Amino acid sequence: MNRKNFLSSLLTIGAAGPVLAAAATPNAVPSVSRNTAASSAALPTPLIIPPYLRPGDVIGITCPAGDITAKEILPATQLIESWGFRIKVGETVGKKDGVFGGTDDERAADFQQMLNDPELSAILCARGGYGAVHIIDRLDFSPLANRPKWIIGFSDVTVLLCHLHTNGNWASIHSKMCNSFPDDWAKAEAIQVECILSIRRALSGERMEYKVPPNVRNRNGRAEAALIGGNLKTIESLAGTRSDIDTAGKILFVEDTGEYLYSIDRMFWHLQRTGKLDRLAGLVVGGFKVKPDDPGEEFGQTVTDIVTARVKGYGYPVCFDFPVGHQKDNYALKYGIPHLLDVQEGAVTLTDTSVPAAATPSL
Structure with a gap:
């Protein structure tokens, strides 16, 4: 996938409201259903699929919702690095404000920093819980126009996945997060290992x-x-x-x-x-x-x-x-x-x- 030819026009999603770019790109896939009973509802913008990851690419880890410690994410970071990817840990990992991974200001700033960071190819949310709705309208997703990234997570992270889909038709990954990685892989059930390995497959562009x-x-x-x-x-x-x-x-x-x-x-x-x-x-x-x-x-x-x-x-x-x-x-x-x-x-x-x-x- 040619990253240089990905998306050149500006996409703005944030407090000012969505401004969508409709320019076609080599990575744009029309979002059209082949089910005849529901074929009339296609998004007006093409589906944007961020570049799939290759060895050496960097994944950021942040807490847009619940809190988690640096020790608790170690099983995830160690495995992801064994896949050949590099990790950049955000400022909110290890922070706590009630049930949240830091204050609203801290969580919004950390997530925005990762959206802005041209080195990152993906952002893995450390855990769900609650709190993404506090920051979603404060985030500016326009940096994705120049550096598309995979947003990864589930549960409360559904807020982010839905928002990206609705406001720009951006693909993302619904999957386990850092708090689901087992401390001892030798004791993990086969199905648990298989599901976590499916994250690597999805990020690498395999057919699921x-x-x-x-x-x-x-x-x-x-x-x-x-x-x-x-x-x-x-x-x-x-x-x-x-x-x-x-x-x-x-x-x-x-x-x-x-x-x-x-x-x-x-x-x-x-x-x-x-x-x-x-x-x-x-x-x-x-x-x-x-x-x-x-x-x-x-x-x-x-x-x-x-x-x-x-x-x-x-x-x-x-x-x-x-x-x-x-x-x-x-x-x-x-x-x-x-x-x-x-x-x-x-x-x-x-x-x-x-x-x-x-x-x-x-x-």
């Missing part, structure tokens, strides 16, 4: 393909479209803001943790009432760690029941139990990039279609 055992409640079908989504509660909280996502014509994936079943039901009603379920190309339901109902207030439905009820009026494919979320089997997903979702009786596959099939083997 995930095969999932079928669920009897799945709805069969095929759709190819941009893959977006993330933490369901966070997506709900972005409704009506400049970080809100338009799901029409796209494959939506969702996950969550620590929510009561009634709250999950309310969130899916919210998706339906705000039109986010109406014109999907497909729906991927990841892990949901449910908070036990209070005695005497049992909700009486499962997550699968809740989702099935909300999507029964639509015809797109639906996949349950996809390995993404607050769990050990949380694979890296290329956010905003076209994927093929194929839900069949015998198997389910989700494949990155932006990379030729011959480029890399599937998982």
